[in-house]
Structure formats: C-alpha cells, structure tokens
Amino acid sequence: MLTLLNHYGPFSGFEFLVSTEVSMRQVSTIQAGRALAVAFMAAGALAFIPSSVLPKSRLAANVARRGALRMDVGEGGQKLAKIEQLKIRSDYLRHPLSEELDNQEIFLGTDAIQVVKYHGSYQQDNRELRKAGEQKKYSFMLRLKSPAGEVTPELYKVVDDLCSEYGQNDLRATTRQCFQIHGILKGNLKTVISSIMNIGSSTVGACGDVVRNVGCTPAPFTAPAYAYAREYSKIFAELFKPQTTAFSEIWLGDDKAASVEYWKGDIEKWDVEKIRGHDNGHGVLVKNKVEPLYGDRYLPRKFKISITVPGDNSIDLYTNDIGLVVLTDKEGVLEGFNVMVGGGMGRTHNKEQSFPRAADHLGFVAKDDVFELMKCIVAAQRDHGNREVRMNARMKYLVHNLGIDGFRGLVEGYFGKPIEPWRPMQEWKYMDWMGWHEQGDGKLFLGVSVENGRIRNFENGPQLKTALRRIVDEYNLSMVMSPAQSVIFKDIRPEDKAGIESILAENQVAPVESFDPITRHAMACPALPLCGLAITEAERTLPELTRKLHGLLEGMGLGEEQIITRMTGCPNGCARPYMAELAFVGDGANSYQVWLGGSPVLTRTAYALKDKVKMPEMEAFLAPIFRMYKEERQEGEAFGDWTWRVGKEGLLAKLA
Ligand SMILES: *[C@@H]1O[C@H](CO)[C@@H](O)[C@H](O)[C@H]1NC(C)=O
Ligand code: SF4
DSSP: OEEEOOOOGGGTTSOOEEESOOOGGGHHHHHHHHHHHHHHHHHTOOTTOOGGGSOSOHHHHHHHHHHHHHHOTTSTTOOOOHHHHHHHHTTTTTTTHHHHHTSSOSSOOHHHHHHHHHTTEEEEEOGGGOOTTSOOOEEEEEEOBOGGGEEOHHHHHHHHHHHHHTSSSOEEEOTTSOEEEEEEOGGGHHHHHHHHHHTTOBOTTSSSSSBOOOEEOOOOOOSHHHHHHHHHHHHHHHHTSOOOSHHHHHHHTTOOOSSOOGGGGGGTTOOHHHHHHOOOSSSOSOSOSSOTTTOTTOOSSOBOEEEEOTTBOTTOGGGSSEEEEEEEOTTSOEEEEEEEEOOBOOOOTTOTTOOOBOOEEEEEEEGGGHHHHHHHHHHHHHHHSOSSOGGGOSHHHHHHHHHHHHHHHHHHHHHSSOOBOOOOOOOOBOOOOOEEEEOSSSOEEEEEOOGGGEESBOTTSOBHHHHHHHHHHHHOOOEEEOTTSOEEEEEEOGGGHHHHHHHHHHTTOOOGGGSOHHHHTOEEOOOTTTOTTOSSOSTTTHHHHHHHHHHHHHHTTOTTOOOOEEEESSTTOTTOGGGSSEEEEEEETTEEEEEEOOOTTSOSOOEEEEEEEEGGGHHHHHHHHHHHHHHHOOTTOOHHHHHHHHHHHHHHHHHO
C-alpha cells in the first residue's frame, strides 16, 4: 500500500510517495537515499531535481528530498515554518533574547519569546487584567527540569522561596514531573534562573523543540528495575541536553554555576559525552560542532521520553515520543528495554490532520545498544519530522504516516541492524502511588495528593505550601514529582511517620484516602487566566465538577467507582485528556468537548462523543451515560472499557 506523505508547492510537479511497508531489505535503500541526499547537498542544487534523476525507489526519493530540504533553508522557496528560520538566526538559542533581556520593556518581542522557551520560560499575561488601551500585565512562567522527577530538599527550599519572592506565591506541579513558577517579571528572570542554576538545578530544555524533562515512574522503590528506570532517565536527560553554552552565558554571564546539576552524581560512572559523540557512521550525528545531535535547528517539535517498569503505567507511557520499559532477568540484572514510539496528545479543533495518538510498540533493545537506538530515533525525527507544517511536526505524525513498520525501517537505517521484536510483559496497571508505602529498604514513601498540581495556601482551606515546606525543613526529605501533578516524599524513617502526619493534619491537608475516587485521579491543566491558548477554564473548574460527578455516581450506588477524569482549557492536551476514561476539552466559553473511551490503564486514545457541552449542563448530559453503564456493564468492567466497547456510534444511538 502506498500513502501520500506530503507534497509541497515548489515540488508539486513531483509527488513523492512513501511506502508504508518498509522492511529490512529496504534499509539499504534508505541508506542509499540518505547518501544521495548528502551528495545533492554538496551539489547545492536541490530545489529543482527533476524526478527523472531521482532513484527508482520512492522511499529513497522521499528520503533524498527530505535530506535535501534540511540543507536548503530559506532558499528555493520551501515553505519552512518561520520558527525554523528563527532557530538558525538565534545562533544556538542566543538572539534576540540576550539583547532584549536588558532593555527597558517589561516583555519580550515575538522572536525572543520563541528563544526563551528553550531556556525554560513562556511569556504570559494575566488575561483577566487586560484593559483596552493599556499595556498587558506581562509575566513569565518558568519550568524547571528535574530528571526522573527528583527534587532535593535544598532545591525545594530555593524554589519555594523564589515563588514567594518573585512569583505569585504558589508552585505548579506539572504532568511532566517538574515544578513551574508562574508570575515572574522580566526584570527578575535573571535572578530567578541563576538562583536555580546555582543550586544545581536547571531550566534548560524544559520547553522548546528539544528532548524535554525525561519522565520516570515516580515510585521510589529500591527494587532493581525501578533503580534502573531512574538511572537511565537521568542518563537520557544528560545525553539529549542541548550543548550550546547560551544558557550559562545569558543567565550567569562570566560566572560558572555554583554547583553542578544534582542528578549528575547518580550517573557518574557513565561517560555521557562519549556516548553522545559516538558516531556509528550511519548519519546519526550531523556535522555540527556545537550540537552534534540536534544541529542548528534542533528538533522539529518538542520531544518526550519516559521510562517505567513492567506493569507500572503510572507514567502514561503511551503519550510519549519514546517510551521505555526496563526489562531485567530473574535476578534483577538489566537485560534491555521494550521501546514504544509515536505517542502525543496535542491536536487542534476542527483540524482532522491533527490528532492525539497512543504510541506503537517498536521492539526490544539490549542494554548495550539502548543509547545508540535512542539517538537513532531522535535523528530519524530530526531529519524526517515535518518542519514545514508545525501542527504536524511531532514524531507521532511521522510514525503515523510511515506506519510502525515503515518507521522501524527508517530507524534501522540509522541503527545499521534490525531491531529485535517487542518482548511480552505482564499487563499494565495504573496507580498513583499516593499515601504511605514501603520502599524496600525499611524506609517509607508518602504520596501527597495535590489537587490539580497547585501548591499554595488556600484561603479557608489546606495550607499545603506551608505543610510541604515544614516537612522539608524538619525532615530534610527529597521529593519525587509524580506524573499526576502530585508529590512523593521518599526515604522516610518509620519513626518519622507520625510527625509528618501531624504536620499535614495541622495544616488541614487531607490524607489521600479521604479524597473521593474521581477527584483523586483527576487532572486539569492551568488554563485561565495565564495560559495564552486557553479557550476556557480547567484548573479552577474541575474540582467542583469532580465532586458533583462523584455525587451523581454515589446516588446511583457507584460511589466506589474510579473513573480517570481530565480537563484542559484547549485541545493542546497538557493534562493528557485523550487518554482518560472521561475528559473535557475546552471548545468555547464555559463549554467542552466530552471525550470517552480511554482505558483505565491508559493504553489507548479516547473518542470525542460530543462538542460544545456547556458546563451547567454537564451533569445532566452525563447522568444517562452513567446509568446505562451501571445497567449494562459486564462484571468488573471499568467505565472506560464499557464506553469503548459500546463505541461512539453505539452510545450516541442509545442517547438519542
Ligand atoms: C539533607 O539531604 C541532602 C540529600 O538529600 C543532603 O545532601 C544534606 O546533607 C542533608 N542535610 C542535612 C542538614 O542533613
Ligand atoms: S491544555 Fe491548552 S489551555 Fe491548558 S495549559 Fe495547555 S495550552 Fe493552556
């Protein structure tokens, strides 16, 4: 079967097709195509290659053309996304940010806004404070990078202080296992970022078209598989860190950071620089002294990697560009990893060419080859990801267009050998790791559920910020950020349990067992008032809704039912709504697209059942669905599995 991958204005005379059936036999053709591309680049005559000189293999032709496009930026009339040209002009993420940081304005210009993302920051403005004819109330969101979600007590204290002094006095625990500080004024950015760098943390690559914070199952078990997951997520964080020196130049000037990044201590035995620089001769590295892996245009779009162990899908693994599962032998010795590729959440309303996607199983890789394979996958996306249409730039579209077998063939071209088949594993479970657990070495860990990730002192409510700080001050505990926007304290001595519980109780922080099961597993994105893309509310609306939904279920005798529920203020999908069993995606003022059918273990994408359901009508809309679920489900069948089995058309017919 042949699929039309793309065609472009200047190229519309030749429609380049790509086979979705790429096998190992074709890998050599791919390589031939890439070699050809290199030759073309050398000739510098790309834009107008007549189809007659292109090789017979359409795949090779496609590869040649794409390789060529990469080299021909801004010439030959290709419709490159503007941001691609900006990346080159930035000279490895410097300009025009460095100039504009020191000017008198309270905001950055459009180009500097793009560059500052790579430094971990988004420019925002409080949309509720906008007034006609007045300057917007600009501020900056700063996102830290914390590989495997780990945060030291020293770092937590600094971040807690910074958000009080320079932010809006709260912290946001994100779905990517890191903290965000909101509300920083431009004039304070240098102080805040340099403080973070000096305590051995970083904001580098927390945003932007690079490998983002590397996720990991947050459960701090000492069991070998869990320990490997943490170790490798830190190695990957280092491996894919942008190499430009722009970050320290801009934020620290001539100084060096006072401490090296704290996670480096855990991977000292690895020579990551050597791993990064190793050239297997198949085009994984580009000829670029500054960024040998990324090149001067970095990746087409953000890139997410997470790791977990068999059976533990607390991490929402299927939403990542690359998801890895640690496989050990019976003695707990690492054998390698199962690898999945091509997950991603973002979409745009009314644009069918954008869609959420759950990752496909790529195969297994032995531990000695894992770094090379990871580099190969990133290189495949670097060279073949869509840099013309930003909406389709995530790797999920490349995997979708090629099919998983075609994509595997593409990666094998870089890898230089076949990828082994995916190994069978135990079934997935979803757990949030909240509450008390034994971690395996006599110590305990405690997951503190943070509603929608917002750590602050609530008026007439939990003094969560105070409580967490006191625990860190008094017990010097490290934290792990959870992928469900909560925090886990680890390495707790059993004799400290009572003291920690009383700090939480004194500050009215409820134990997770007291949350109803809908609220406990609910997630919302920040949305209004700060997110520029928000169409409507999320974080400020969801708590009331989940309580109502739980009440509704309770009234039907379904009070114990756990339904993974998520809400976002726009289709971008920051709280991973499309995996949930029940999700609300903002599509108008106070109105939501309702999604159903995600799996209770988060392995497939849901379907949109209905657009534009107004919030006041939400309970009335869902009540009949809950009732049918109660009456028609099979024994033990989860809500998401039932709605999936009935399907969109079936459900609409029942509702009609
Ligand atoms: C607190 O814990 C960190 C490690 O997490 C350690 O480096 C530091 O020395 C501890 N501080 C005290 C006062 O015990
Ligand atoms: S999902 Fe949309 S509204 Fe929510 S934080 Fe992300 S971009 Fe903003």
